[in-house]
Amino acid sequence: MSAQVFHRTTCRLCDSPNVELVVKLKPIPLSENYCNDAEAGLSADRYPVDLYMCADCGHVHQLDVIDSKSLWDSYTYYSGDAKGMPEHFREVAQKIIKTYAPPVGSLIIDIGSNDGSLLRPFKDSGYSVLGIDPASEIARMATESGIETYPELMTLPLASKIRNERGPASVVCMFNAFAHADNMGEIADSIRTMLADDGIFVFEAQYLLDIIDRVLIATIFHEHMSHHSVKALTIFFERHGLELLSVERVPIQHGSLVGVVQLKGGRRKPDASVQQLLDLEAVRKLDKIETLKQFGATIEQLRERTTNLASEWKRKGLSVAGYGAARSGPTLISQLGLTGIIEYIVDDHPQKVGKFSSGDGIPILPTSELCKRMPAYTVILAWVHAAKIIESNQEYLDKGGHFVALCPETRIIGAAGNVQV
Numbered sequence: 215m216s217a218q219v220f221h222r223t224t225c226r227l228c229d230s231p232n233v234e235l236v237v238k239l240k241p242i243p244l245s246e247n248y249c250n251d252a253e254a255g256l257s258a259d260r261y262p263v264d265l266y267m268c269a270d271c272g273h274v275h276q277l278d279v280i281d282s283k284s285l286w287d288s289y290t291y292y293s294g295d296a297k298g299m300p301e302h303f304r305e306v307a308q309k310i311i312k313t314y315a316p317p318v319g320s321l322i323i324d325i326g327s328n329d330g331s332l333l334r335p336f337k338d339s340g341y342s343v344l345g346i347d348p349a350s351e352i353a354r355m356a357t358e359s360g361i362e363t364y365p366e367l368m369t370l371p372l373a374s375k376i377r378n379e380r381g382p383a384s385v386v387c388m389f390n391a392f393a394h395a396d397n398m399g400e401i402a403d404s405i406r407t408m409l410a411d412d413g414i415f416v417f418e419a420q421y422l423l424d425i426i427d428r429v430l431i432a433t434i435f436h437e438h439m440s441h442h443s444v445k446a447l448t449i450f451f452e453r454h455g456l457e458l459l460s461v462e463r464v465p466i467q468h469g470s471l472v473g474v475v476q477l478k479g480g481r482r483k484p485d486a487s488v489q490q491l492l493d494l495e496a497v498r499k500l501d502k503i504e505t506l507k508q509f510g511a512t513i514e515q516l517r518e519r520t521t522n523l524a525s526e527w528k529r530k531g532l533s534v535a536g537y538g539a540a541r542s543g544p545t546l547i548s549q550l551g552l553t554g555i556i557e558y559i560v561d562d563h564p565q566k567v568g569k570f571s572s573g574d575g576i577p578i579l580p581t582s583e584l585c586k587r588m589p590a591y592t593v594i595l596a597w598v599h600a601a602k603i604i605e606s607n608q609e610y611l612d613k614g615g616h617f618v619a620l621c622p623e624t625r626i627i628g629a630a631g632n633v634q635v
């Protein structure tokens with residue numbers, strides 16, 4: 215089944231028509247569509263993920279938008295599955311409760327709530343919680359597990375309905391999805407509609423500066439439509455009657471921002487963090503087209519190195535596997551010239567083992583196969599967990615295997631540590 219693609223012609227945050235193509239990338243298949251046979255995987259359609267910059271507000275984003283049904287219906291990424299995420303969400307919830315003291319029993323909403331991992335600690339602390347997530351199967355399971363979740367996209371009519379039925383929210387969160395939505399203007403208006411006068415909106419999203427500095431190309435796929443910067447967000451919130459109070463850089467996903475927002479003119483004063491990051495972004499020229507073009511050149515260099523490496527493996531007849539049927543897998547394979555190189559991917563996700571990757575038709579096998587089959591090289595596709603994967607697969611390395619880490623630079627890891635490329 216083919217997805218519908220719509221190409222935006224205006225900035226997702228400020229509606230300006232002055233958007234310029236800054237990084238041309240390879241089209242990739244939808245990352246979460248695992249197929250039942252290799253042929254279906256190989257024939258899966260590919261869609262663009264090129265990056266554009268808004269000349270007016272500096273926002274960097276993809277303008278090719280996949281219809282939400284194709285993108286979310288079969289989505290199988292569970293926050294609770296991701297290593298460290300439940301702990302991270304518990305800490306976030308505790309920090310919000312401690313710092314902003316929402317009244318106990320008041321309503322906390324999470325947009326893009328996934329399996330309810332962020333809402334659960336709020337519920338355990340006595341708050342009324344409501345999740346909103348268009349991935350219908352995940353939403354159903356979250357509701358069944360006690361976190362009521364509407365299987366819907368965040369829209370203004372839904373926001374009005376929630377406000378009328380449940381009253382104002384003391385906290386609205388958007389942790390999994392702040393980079394995932396095309397209708398950002400409507401989402402901002404929905405947040406404003408749902409928030410109590412002294413309520414706060416808290417979001418987490420990957421930070422453009424980290425994406426560039428650490429060459430996080432694995433994070434560029436169809437679900438991640440926006441790559442946020444503080445400058446563009448400040449302008450965006452202002453336009454929608456909201457105000458950024460603080461921004462904190464956190465190590466989640468190799469570099470994210472946690473931002474806190476209130477209704478414009480609210481009782482809290484913005485702290486120094488907002489201006490500090492605005493100053494840093496100005497020094498780093500984060501809103502300049504040349505900066506993004508340089509990022510594109512870096513990706514090309516990385517692709518050249520990986521492609522050379524892959525040709526050498528092929529020439530020597532070496533076997534190559536992938537580790538982790540992660541969302542970032544198809545992106546890394548396509549952007550770094552690894553198409554046709556990886557024979558199988560090992561992963562223990564019950565909904566992925568026995569299936570085939572979309573785009574390349576690569577079979578997914580359980581991780582126990584790694585030491586049985588002993589591929590000469592295993593490319594780490596679950597890039598976020600590279601260190602953990604290397605650490606927990608010492609047996610494979612001791613038996614002569616090698617891991618290949620791809621970003622921010624290509625590294626080959628053997629039993630004795632890094633091996634010269």
Ligand SMILES: [Zn+2]
Nearest residue numbers: 225228268271
């Ligand atoms: Zn803009």
